Amino acid sequence: MAQADSFDTADIIQEDGEPIEIPDLLPLLPVRDVVVFTYMVLPLFVGRDKSIRAVDAAMAKDRLLLLSTQSDVNVENPTPEEIYKVGTVAMIMRMFKLPDGRVKVLVQGLGKARILDYAKTKPFYQVRIEQIPEQQEEKTSVEGEALIRNACEQTEKILDLRGELTGDVSAILSGIDDPGRLADVVASNLRLKVEQAQSLLEMADPIEKLQRVNELLSKELEVSSIQAKIQSDAREEISKGQREYFLREQMRAIHKELGDFDEKAQEIADYTEKIKKAKMPKGAEKEAFKQLKRLEQMHPDAAEASIVRTYLDWLVEVPWSKSTKEVLDIKKAQHVLDEDHYDLQKVKDRILEYLSVRKLNKQMKGPILCFVGPPGVGKTSLGRSIARAMNRKFFRISLGGIRDEAEIRGHRRTYIGAMPGRIIQGLKHCGSNNPVFMMDEVDKIGADFRGDPSAALLEVLDPEQNVSFSDHYLNTSFDLSKVMFITTANLSDPIHSALLDRMETIELAGYTEEEKLAIAKKFLIPRQVKENGITSKYLRIGPKALQKIISQYTLEAGLRNLEREIGTICRKVARKVAEGDKGPYTVTCANLHRYLGIPKYLPELEQESHEVGVATGLAWTQAGGEVLYVEASTMKGKGDLILTGQLGEVMQESAKAALTYARSNAKALGIDDGFYQNIDIHIHVPAGAIPKDGPSAGVTMLTALASTLSGRPVNRDVAMTGEITLRGRVLPVGGLKEKALAALRADVRKVIIPEKNKKDLVEIPSNIRRKLVFLPVSHVDDILRFALQEKPSG
Numbered sequence: 001m002a003q004a005d006s007f008d009t010a011d012i013i014q015e016d017g018e019p020i021e022i023p024d025l026l027p028l029l030p031v032r033d034v035v036v037f038t039y040m041v042l043p044l045f046v047g048r049d050k051s052i053r054a055v056d057a058a059m060a061k062d063r064l065l066l067l068s069t070q071s072d073v074n075v076e077n078p079t080p081e082e083i084y085k086v087g088t089v090a091m092i093m094r095m096f097k098l099p100d101g102r103v104k105v106l107v108q109g110l111g112k113a114r115i116l117d118y119a120k121t122k123p124f125y126q127v128r129i130e131q132i133p134e135q136q137e138e139k140t141s142v143e144g145e146a147l148i149r150n151a152c153e154q155t156e157k158i159l160d161l162r163g164e165l166t167g168d169v170s171a172i173l174s175g176i177d178d179p180g181r182l183a184d185v186v187a188s189n190l191r192l193k194v195e196q197a198q199s200l201l202e203m204a205d206p207i208e209k210l211q212r213v214n215e216l217l218s219k220e221l222e223v224s225s226i227q228a229k230i231q232s233d234a235r236e237e238i239s240k241g242q243r244e245y246f247l248r249e250q251m252r253a254i255h256k257e258l259g260d261f262d263e264k265a266q267e268i269a270d271y272t273e274k275i276k277k278a279k280m281p282k283g284a285e286k287e288a289f290k291q292l293k294r295l296e297q298m299h300p301d302a303a304e305a306s307i308v309r310t311y312l313d314w315l316v317e318v319p320w321s322k323s324t325k326e327v328l329d330i331k332k333a334q335h336v337l338d339e340d341h342y343d344l345q346k347v348k349d350r351i352l353e354y355l356s357v358r359k360l361n362k363q364m365k366g367p368i369l370c371f372v373g374p375p376g377v378g379k380t381s382l383g384r385s386i387a388r389a390m391n392r393k394f395f396r397i398s399l400g401g402i403r404d405e406a407e408i409r410g411h412r413r414t415y416i417g418a419m420p421g422r423i424i425q426g427l428k429h430c431g432s433n434n435p436v437f438m439m440d441e442v443d444k445i446g447a448d449f450r451g452d453p454s455a456a457l458l459e460v461l462d463p464e465q466n467v468s469f470s471d472h473y474l475n476t477s478f479d480l481s482k483v484m485f486i487t488t489a490n491l492s493d494p495i496h497s498a499l500l501d502r503m504e505t506i507e508l509a510g511y512t513e514e515e516k517l518a519i520a521k522k523f524l525i526p527r528q529v530k531e532n533g534i535t536s537k538y539l540r541i542g543p544k545a546l547q548k549i550i551s552q553y554t555l556e557a558g559l560r561n562l563e564r565e566i567g568t569i570c571r572k573v574a575r576k577v578a579e580g581d582k583g584p585y586t587v588t589c590a591n592l593h594r595y596l597g598i599p600k601y602l603p604e605l606e607q608e609s610h611e612v613g614v615a616t617g618l619a620w621t622q623a624g625g626e627v628l629y630v631e632a633s634t635m636k637g638k639g640d641l642i643l644t645g646q647l648g649e650v651m652q653e654s655a656k657a658a659l660t661y662a663r664s665n666a667k668a669l670g671i672d673d674g675f676y677q678n679i680d681i682h683i684h685v686p687a688g689a690i691p692k693d694g695p696s697a698g699v700t701m702l703t704a705l706a707s708t709l710s711g712r713p714v715n716r717d718v719a720m721t722g723e724i725t726l727r728g729r730v731l732p733v734g735g736l737k738e739k740a741l742a743a744l745r746a747d748v749r750k751v752i753i754p755e756k757n758k759k760d761l762v763e764i765p766s767n768i769r770r771k772l773v774f775l776p777v778s779h780v781d782d783i784l785r786f787a788l789q790e791k792p793s794g
Contacts, residue, residue, distance in 0.1 A: 020064075020110060022089050027054035027065040028115070028125035032073040035197035036088040037184040038134070040109040047102040048077070053124035055095065055103055063092045066113060066129060069194055080125075085115045086132070086202045112201065134180050135206055144179045147210045154217040155186055161224040180206030183213045190216055268296050271312055279321040284476040288315045311413060314420060314474065317428050323482065324432045326390045328359040333389035340385040341378055342519045347371070347506050351386055365463045366434075366484040370442065370500070372492045373508030376558020379488040380440060382508075387436035392484070395426040400441035405451030408460065410473035420473040423460055423480070434482035442499075443489035454496040461485055461502045510557025512741050512765070516550050517543070524563045532570035538583040539573045541566070545587045551745070552599035569595045610716050610789055613708035617700030618721040618742055618751070620735030625742030627719065628697065630685050632704035637680025645685035650695050655683050658702035660726055661780065662709060669784070671709045681705065696733035698724040699752065702780060703787045712788040718775075719743045720752035720787065728780040732756040737764050744771055752777055752786055 029051050031044065046052055058065040068087030070078040090107040097103055112132040119126045152173045159165040176182045187200050196216070203209040275288045291308050298305045327333070333355055337348045350369070358364050371379040380396065387394035410421035419425070426437060445453050459465045460480065468477035489495060492505060511519065529536060541549075554561040572595050573585050587595060617628040643655055659681065666673050683701060699722040707714045721739050723731040732754040743751050749771070755778040761769065777783050 020091070022064060022110065022113070022129075022131060023062070024130075025119055025126060025128055026089065026113075027057045028083070028087075028118075028127045029054045029065050029067050030070045030078050030083050030125070031067050032070050033194065035069050035192075035194060035201055036067045036090060036107070036109050037188045037197075037201060038088060038109045038111055039181060039184055040088075040188045041093070041106065043104055043106050045098075045102055045104055050077070050124045052103055054126075055092065055105055057124060057126075058092055059095060064089060064110075065092070066090075066115070066127060067107065067109070068115065069198060071194075073194070080118050080121070083115075083125075084198055086198070087113060087115070088201070089113050089129070089131070132204070135204060141207075144207055144210070147207065147214060148177065148179060148182055150214055151182055151186055151210060151217060154214070154221050155189075158217070158221055158224050161221075161228045178206070179210040183209040186213050186217065190220060192216065264296075264300050268292065271295070271316070274316040275312075278316045278318075280315070281320065281477070281479075284315065284320065284474070287476055288312060291315075307413065311473075314424075314428070318424060318474070318478070319427055319431050319433045320478075322432055323434045324392050326358075326392055326434065328355055328390075330355055330359070336389040337385055340388070341382060342522060343511075343515055344378070344382065344508065347382060347508065350504075350506060351389070355390065365481045368461045368463065368485045368487075368503045370487045370489060370492075370495075370503035370505045371508055372489050372505055374490060374510055374557035376556060376560035377508045377510060378558070379508060380438060383436060383438040383486045383488075386484070386486070390436065390484075393430040393432045393435035394438070395430050395435050396438040396440060397422050397426060398440045399453065400444040401446060402453050403446040403448045405453055405456045406472065408453050408456035410471040412472045413475070418473055420471050421456075423469070424471050424474065424478065427478075427483075433479070434484070436484045436486060439485065439487045441489070442487040443491050443494040445496075452496075454499050457499055458496075458502065461487070461499065509735075509737060511559065512737075512768070513547065513550055513745070514765075514767070516559065516562060517546060519559060520546055520550070520562060520566065524559065524566050528563065528567045528570045532567065532574045534570060534574050534577055538577055539570065539585050539587070541569065541587040542589070544589050545592050548589050548592055548599075549596070552601055553596055555601045565596055610713035612711060612713050613704055615700045615704040615707065615714045615787065616716070616719040616746070616748060617697050618719050618739035619694060619696065620738050625735065625738030625740070627742050627746040627748070628685060628700065630683065630697065630700045630704045632701075632708040633682045633684075634679045634708055635682065636678065639676040639678075640680045642680060642682040643684075644682070645687075646691045647685060648691065648694070651685070651697050651701075654695065654698040654723065655701050657724060657726055658698060658705050661702060661724065661728055662705050664726075665728070665780075668781075669706050669710055670712075671706075675709060681708075695723045695731075696721045696735075696739075698722065699730060699780070699783050703783060706784055707788055710788070710791065712791045715750075715787055715789055717748060718750045718752060718787050719746070719748040720783065722752070722754040722757075722777070722783075724780060730754045730777050730779060730783065736760040737768075740764050740768055740772055740774075744768060749773060750775060750786070752783055754778070 029044075029046070034042070036042065046055055054065060066087050067090050068083050068085075070083050072078070072082055075082055088109040089111050090109050092105050092107055094106040095103060096105075111134070113129040114132055116128045116130050119128050155173060156165055156170060159169060173182075173185075176185060183200070183206060187197060190213075192200075200209060200212060203212065271292050275285060275292065278285075278288075280288060291312055295305060295308045295312070298308070330352055334348065334352055337351065341348070354367055371382065373379060383396065384394050406421065408421045408423060410424060411418035420428075423437075427433060427435070439457075442457075445457075447454065459469060463481065466480035466483075469480045470477050487503060492500060525541060526536070529539060549565050550562060553565050556562070569587060573583070576585070577583060593599075613632045615630050615632075617630050619626045619628040641656065641659055643652055647655070659676075662669060662671065663676055666675060683704065685697070699720050702724055703714060703720065706712075721733055721736075723733060725731065736753065736757055737760075740751060743749075750773045752775045755776045758774075758776050761774060775782075775786050777786070
């Protein structure tokens with residue numbers, strides 16, 4: 001490495017009055033940050049191995065070498081292509097070896113030369129050169145004289161502004177009458193960029209070169225004049241500041257004599273430094289200094305002083321400008337999400353889409369996502385994975401049961417014990433203004449005379465408003481646009497409609513048995529084995545045993561109870577290992593009851609034959625899909641409709657609609673017109689102890705009713721879902737994926753669905769679709785054609 005330290009002017013060195021003879025082959029010393037001109041004397045620090053060898057070669061011969069500037073100062077070992085072709089032949093006047101291995105040399109420029117080719121590149125650069133003679137004018141022209149005078153005057157002005165002008169410098173400048181030499185001398189003392197200096201070095205015409213130097217001098221003079229003015233203004237400000245400083249020192253001395261100086265003054269100084277370091281917005285900083293001035297005027301033991309101190313502590317600790325550097329590596333984020341969660345492809349795609357847009361548009365505001373799904377499906381843990389994938393801080397608060405608006409916006413400082421809201425508290429805890437902020441149980445927020453927290457969240461969760469979120473305690477706006485808010489809920493219905501409108505809702509349906517099986521193998525069993533202090537060599541749970549745990553020991557959409565049951569098995573094995581048994585232990589269907597006891601849930605019994613008046617329906621619950629048998633029976637009576645099985649209002653209305661359709665279309669159904677006059681109809685939905693409600697049982701009730709009135713058996717291999725109208729149209733329903741899985745568990749292979757639900761089939765996994773036959777219908781007639789068999793003869 002060769003770097004310049006300082007430089008001056010000098011005459012060309014001569015030996016015995018004769019000019020030095022410059023050979024055609026010279027060592028090359030690449031320099032950076034400086035272009036060496038002719039007549040220039042400067043010290044260089046040489047550190048690169050090649051450069052040190054070049055200096056040694058020059059010292060061993062005639063002390064001559066070529067100094068040429070490298071085009072890129074950041075390159076440690078420049079190639080020939082990265083070194084300018086035109087340089088300066090220089091002589092080494094002195095050389096010193098430094099303790100750190102570097103070499104300091106004092107060199108003097110002798111003349112310009114051009115590199116023709118590189119004779120060798122190892123162990124140092126040796127180049128073949130062609131000298132570039134300086135053009136000399138026999139008699140200086142009027143233009144040249146004017147350029148010389150102008151250059152001298154401007155140089156003296158610049159040096160005067162810098163305070164560097166001396167009589168010696170003026171004498172040196174006035175003693176140079178050669179335009180080319182004056183241009184080199186002045187250019188060597190200007191703060192030029194490497195490209196500008198190199199272009200001057202390569203100019204052959206001295207007049208042209210001096211004209212270019214005059215242009216650069218004019219620009220430098222203008223800059224130096226402005227710089228001198230700035231320094232003059234700064235000195236005035238410093239003088240004013242010094243005066244204030246002396247006055248304050250006098251005040252401190254007075255306070256010290258009064259005995260109220262040390263701690264208070266230090267406290268004010270500390271707060272001042274913290275406020276400056278916090279880099280608050282102008283409004284917040286103004287308020288902070290205002291409160292600091294109030295504190296300075298208060299007695300340290302005043303009651304209000306502690307309130308002001310607490311407020312200032314919050315202001316300086318809130319992360320106004322501190323951000324976590326996020327990782328926008330899409331593949332890495334996908335790997336993290338896949339590592340932590342099985343399936344949930346829709347959610348993962350949405351997160352990766354956000355990261356992709358964020359990568360392309362750094363100014364994008366954070367999304368407001370709402371994960372809606374039953375308990376235990378991984379909503380909160382998904383938020384943690386998102387934060388890990390983005391390398392952001394994670395903070396979670398639970399909104400369940402909060403009733404006070406101040407929980408969100410904070411309390412006003414007029415109250416004793418006032419604090420900021422939980423949003424600002426969370427940001428302070430994270431120490432970052434761009435965390436992943438999760439709000440759990442947003443559907444369980446209360447409201448009373450203290451306000452509605454849902455209404456307060458409208459500002460927090462609105463990207464157009466949260467740029468200037470106002471906390472009552474801080475009493476100044478805070479920018480929440482960098483925060484990625486994620487809310488969770490079990491149901492979307494209880495959420496305030498205006499609040500729900502501000503969020504992007506992503507549904508997380510319950511897991512299928514196949515998905516639970518895969519998650520248990522990949523995540524739950526290894527985690528419980530580790531937490532209970534055993535290893536996989538002690539315990540093995542067979543696939544069929546695991547499937548039995550899922551179907552007969554848990555009844556849920558999520559995974560919490562499944563993990564508890566696996567944990568129970570692990571604890572029992574851990575006890576045996578702790579007692580000295582070596583194992584290993586294999587859990588199978590045959591011995592599962594020894595670990596978990598008798599099954600807690602028994603599956604619904606399958607229909608053994610085609611029966612009259614019993615139809616198989618499909619229902620959605622928070623625990624997933626369920627098979628629902630609807631039974632209808634008739635007896636002598638007066639036309640009453642009896643409904644049992646803890647049916648909700650919607651299901652009761654579906655039963656009445658089914659009866660109305662049967663009465664109005666009795667002839668088409670093969671039923672006597674006056675059938676209802678002498679009989680009572682009883683519709684029952686087992687199990688009677690479980691409350692039931694929902695719109696999707698209408699087609700099942702009509703099928704059971706039509707079967708019992710016409711005497712035609714219902715096909716046991718067909719399950720159905722859908723709502724009906726009085727005109728016989730079949731309306732679409734939700735939860736098709738869960739219902740399809742319930743049919744598969746009950747070994748029912750044909751499923752009647754509304755025609756308008758065909759679009760939802762794409763959400764059902766392909767392996768499930770292959771095992772079932774879906775029968776889309778748009779009218780009741782189609783249902784009865786598929787579901788009812790012919791009336792038995794006799």
